[in-house]
Amino acid sequence: MRLRVVSMSKKKQNKPHGHYCHVCGQHKANEKFSGKGHAAHICKSCSSLSPAERAAMITVRKIEDMAFRQLNEAEIKWLRKHLNDPRPEIRESALSVHRHKFPHYERNADKKGLIIHSLELYIHADVWDEYGDEIPVHARIFANRDGALRLIDYSLPENDQEKAVTIPKHIAQKLLKAFIHELNTPFWDTDLSDSEAGSSDPFLDILPEYYDFDADLEDESDCDSGKAPNEKEPVCYLKLELNAGKIKEITFYNQLHEEPQSMFWTLMDFFNPIELDEE
Ligand SMILES: [Zn+2]
Incomplete structure (x- = not known):
């Protein structure tokens, strides 16, 4: 034109x-x-x-x-x-x-000037790890700019669920900054879809031509399609405390995208420090 x-x-x-x-x-x-x-x-x-x-x-x-x-x-x-x-x-x-x-x-x-003061990430779903294995996860993680990290792992026995670590402030701030600039976390609600169609495979949500529609139809009888979205258990919930005390809550009922999984493993690394092999 x-x-x-x-x-x-x-x-x-x-x-x-x-x-x-x-x-x-x-x-x-x-x-x-x-x-x-x-x-x-x-x-x-x-x-x-x-x-x-x-x-x-x-x-x-x-x-x-x-x-x-x-x-x-x-x-x-x-x-x-x-x-x-x-x-x-x-x-x-x-x-x-x-x-x-x-x-x-x-x-x-x-994004300019945007700050995450604290976050709460809840995941109840199978999460892919870096080796391509699906790990069942039911956990909640809290993190703030002061470096306080807290994990509640609901899959463990009740008196063994909580774990807390403290990391240096500057690491915490770098981490929360990366969640904004690399994972676009405050924009997940607009960027990431939560449609039911893609729930069979969270990685195919941008490639609808690969959907197996027949499989979806077969599944319809035994999935919880009759439930209203708010009766469903979320697979992922995120609460951000942003600038000026602004709270942002983002909930996914159907799809667990790569970004929250990446956030989850990044945070988990602080609770399970990897012993580096000296090879
Ligand atoms: Zn005219």
Whole structure:
């Protein structure tokens, strides 16, 4: 798609199929233009709009035309300026085009200055380890920026479930920072799907063409499909305490994605320090 250049100079002759309206961007038959509208390239319906409405339409079209072509620096600046436009229709189209062109821009802006003060991770599911084995896990881990880590392993006998370790503050802060920047933890609720379809294999959720739909249908009778989501046991629950005491809770009932599993093993390493072989 190319940005159309509006020329207010001479009308092009020999254009039998009407006119291009530079406000709505549509090519319309001659009778859709008034005498004056022909010259100004504004169709009758657009000429009944107020100048402000017309200006807004032209801006929205200009923004939408930017979606699928290369932008120069001035155009990027112009587009970003409209992310905060007071007119909602312009702001929304600028946001959607900008998100399409620069998918990481907003995310990076959102991450900037974001801090996890503490977290609580609960997992009740089979978790893949680095060797490709599925390990049944039923545990809750707490961690904070001061370096206090606490594990409750529900699979152990009741008086042996809790374990606490303290790690250096700077390690804890590095760890929680990595959860933001590498695992995108505060954005799991929007980034990671929790649809039931993918529950058979958490690693295939982005590749729906690999779903075994027949298997899903066969399974339907004996799975808990009749339950409302809130009656289901979560497979994963995460609570984050972010900047300014903001609490974020994210719950997965169906899918345990790679990211929470990675967080789980990373945290578990502190409870079970690996003896390094000196090979
Ligand atoms: Zn028009």
